[in-house]
Amino acid sequence: MTKLEPGSFLAELTAVEIDDLAARGRERSYKRGELLCREGEASTAVAVLLEGRVKAYSFIKHGGEVLLAVRGPGALIGEMAAIDEKPHSATVAALEPTRTITLTRAAFLDFLQANHRASVVILRTLCRLWREADSQRVELGKFDTTGRVAARLVELAERFGVPYKDPTAKTPNGIRITLNLSQEELASWVGASREAVSKALSTLRRHGWIQTGRRQLIVYDLQALRNQTQSENIGIYLADT
Known part of the structure; x- marks a missing residue:
């Protein structure tokens, strides 16, 4: 077991x-x-x-x-x-x-x-x-799509994450989410369209907090994602950074 x-x-x-x-x-x-x-x-x-x-x-x-x-x-x-x-x-x-x-x-x-x-x-x-x-x-009423996606990624990283080491790094520098969820499944989980979730993931990638690939997601800054779930103005915060 x-x-x-x-x-x-x-x-x-x-x-x-x-x-x-x-x-x-x-x-x-x-x-x-x-x-x-x-x-x-x-x-x-x-x-x-x-x-x-x-x-x-x-x-x-x-x-x-x-x-x-x-x-x-x-x-x-x-x-x-x-x-x-x-x-x-x-x-x-x-x-x-x-x-x-x-x-x-x-x-x-x-x-x-x-x-x-x-x-x-x-x-x-x-x-x-x-x-x-x-x-x-x-969350549906408090956060925009990016905030809800950040909240789910925090949950997935905490529940199904394992240390990840970039090939160029000497020590683990991220968390690989081992659960195999598609963007469609993630979108239905956060109550948004696939397009909106794709845009949210792109925003989080641009800030260097995550990396995505085919059925793969690596979190590089879990605390940054947590911070987004504690702000009611996540869209404004991201736009200003």
């Missing part, structure tokens, strides 16, 4: 609870693009990510999709639909080869009955996710 994301469901369980969870389910693998669950369908299973990253998204009325979240190792998938017996509120697809422990809905509920502390862990996890969703809604 790869390193779990801090604060994720599995990372908060004890070794005994993890063993019990695994005994009630079975391991399953997914290829990139394969669906773990589909929006609008009834819940039949719950999955816990062991390896790989997935995206949760929703389809919009006139075509296209809105990226809602990215989840990594340790995350719980499909728990809300299993608990409230409502259809899935989003589609979840693998962004890369992914491995899970998958439980039937009944087995998952039995696990919670037998492990009451795990129910509290779920509540804490859901509270954190709701707070993240609230923060992203605030």
